[in-house]
Amino acid sequence: MFALRHLRLQGRSKINLSYTATTAAATTKTTKHMPAVPARVYVGLHTYTSEYSKPRLLMLQEHMTNWRLHQRTTTTLSEPSNQEKKTPHKATLLQELADATKPYAQLMRIDRPIGTYLLFWPCGWSIALSADAGCWPDFTMLGLFATGALIMRGAGCTINDMWDKDIDAKVERTRTRPLASGQITQFDAIVFLSAQLSLGLLVLVQLNWQSILLGASSLGLVITYPLMKRVTYWPQLVLGMCFNWGALLGWCATQGSVNLQACLPLYLSGVCWTIVYDTIYAHQDKLDDLQIGVKSTALRFGENTKVWLSGFTAAMLAGLTSAGYACDQTLPYYAAVGIVGAHLVQQIYSLNIDNPSDCAKKFLSNQQVGLILFLGIVLGTLLKSDDTKKQSTASTASVTAPSYVPLSQSKQDVLS
Numbered sequence: 001m002f003a004l005r006h007l008r009l010q011g012r013s014k015i016n017l018s019y020t021a022t023t024a025a026a027t028t029k030t031t032k033h034m035p036a037v038p039a040r041v042y043v044g045l046h047t048y049t050s051e052y053s054k055p056r057l058l059m060l061q062e063h064m065t066n067w068r069l070h071q072r073t074t075t076t077l078s079e080p081s082n083q084e085k086k087t088p089h090k091a092t093l094l095q096e097l098a099d100a101t102k103p104y105a106q107l108m109r110i111d112r113p114i115g116t117y118l119l120f121w122p123c124g125w126s127i128a129l130s131a132d133a134g135c136w137p138d139f140t141m142l143g144l145f146a147t148g149a150l151i152m153r154g155a156g157c158t159i160n161d162m163w164d165k166d167i168d169a170k171v172e173r174t175r176t177r178p179l180a181s182g183q184i185t186q187f188d189a190i191v192f193l194s195a196q197l198s199l200g201l202l203v204l205v206q207l208n209w210q211s212i213l214l215g216a217s218s219l220g221l222v223i224t225y226p227l228m229k230r231v232t233y234w235p236q237l238v239l240g241m242c243f244n245w246g247a248l249l250g251w252c253a254t255q256g257s258v259n260l261q262a263c264l265p266l267y268l269s270g271v272c273w274t275i276v277y278d279t280i281y282a283h284q285d286k287l288d289d290l291q292i293g294v295k296s297t298a299l300r301f302g303e304n305t306k307v308w309l310s311g312f313t314a315a316m317l318a319g320l321t322s323a324g325y326a327c328d329q330t331l332p333y334y335a336a337v338g339i340v341g342a343h344l345v346q347q348i349y350s351l352n353i354d355n356p357s358d359c360a361k362k363f364l365s366n367q368q369v370g371l372i373l374f375l376g377i378v379l380g381t382l383l384k385s386d387d388t389k390k391q392s393t394a395s396t397a398s399v400t401a402p403s404y405v406p407l408s409q410s411k412q413d414v415l416s
Helices: 002-027 039-045 050-086 090-107 114-129 139-163 186-204 209-216 219-228 235-243 246-255 260-292 297-326 331-349 356-364 366-397
Strands: none
Touching (some): 090 186, 114 246, 114 260, 139 186, 139 219, 219 235, 246 260, 260 331, 260 356, 356 366
8 A cells, every 4th residue: 555655646746847847948948957856855755764855855845946046037038038039129220320310410400400590580581571461471481491491501500510620620619510520521421411402402493483593692602601700700791691691582482573672671680680699609619719710700899799789789670670661560560679679688788708608598599589570570461451451441531632624615716
């Protein structure tokens, strides 16, 4: 009886051991098997001799504990590898793509949209001023010019960095730019510039042929502007002529021609505005510019910067008033001009030209100037309809005297 019971228990233990070993082998394919347990250990478990069974039982428990720990570790480590097999290299490819495009995004300053805003607002002003009385501005044109501003501002930055590669490497604020730091080559920049100009041309050909010619004529200013800082203390003047070309182009795109009576004062006002904000911007780098030999209005004006900028602000406000008068603008427009003037005065007289952080803050606030004036033009144009109706009603109600005097009747001469 004892022998039969002993054989039955021994067979049951072997079946359990084989099942456990099979499960372990399925979950841990790449790991070593659990150390084999001598068969005599299992035999000794079913003997009634305590001196023999206790050490063998302890040995078996130790082996089983080690195996369970080994199984948990192997399962935990194998799960990430299985997940990686399901999605191979996706994160790596996306990261490589982001790293490859990052220098070009920095080259066109896509992370600093202030330049795009400053280039777009003169276009928006002109399009809004050219709208019919009581009408909203042409939103299709606004969208085209916004797209063009984004593309051409990026192209201008690429051209600027190609010219100033060596200068930027010597200036603290610009030495990390892609070309100056060697992240991309000059040839790469030329290829990228070609793509930008092609996209810009694609936007330009959506306009009428007069606008295409007028827009293409501004390319000379875009290319030569970076050279002006080597020649004259007035590179900001050339930048203003370039950045405010949209004041002429926007009206031409909607009306087919340029109304100089309205557009010329608007254009000159934009040029004065550019001199104001870019002089503030140039004060950030004036120490580096002195060492390198680069010129700017910040160096030209020096300690008299606030006086000069006050004069350009007054000229800007006068030009905006003249443009509004030529377009028969209403009260909201002139109120916006007044707010713009107060904004610029606050900028100038709170400016610390020796604090680069304050100069950067004042420069960035100029996007608000463009928005305020644009909203004033839109509201003023919408209200023009009421004034026009009142004027037409008054003119029709009044009785005009005849412009001729009837002759007295006389006898007709009879010719014989």
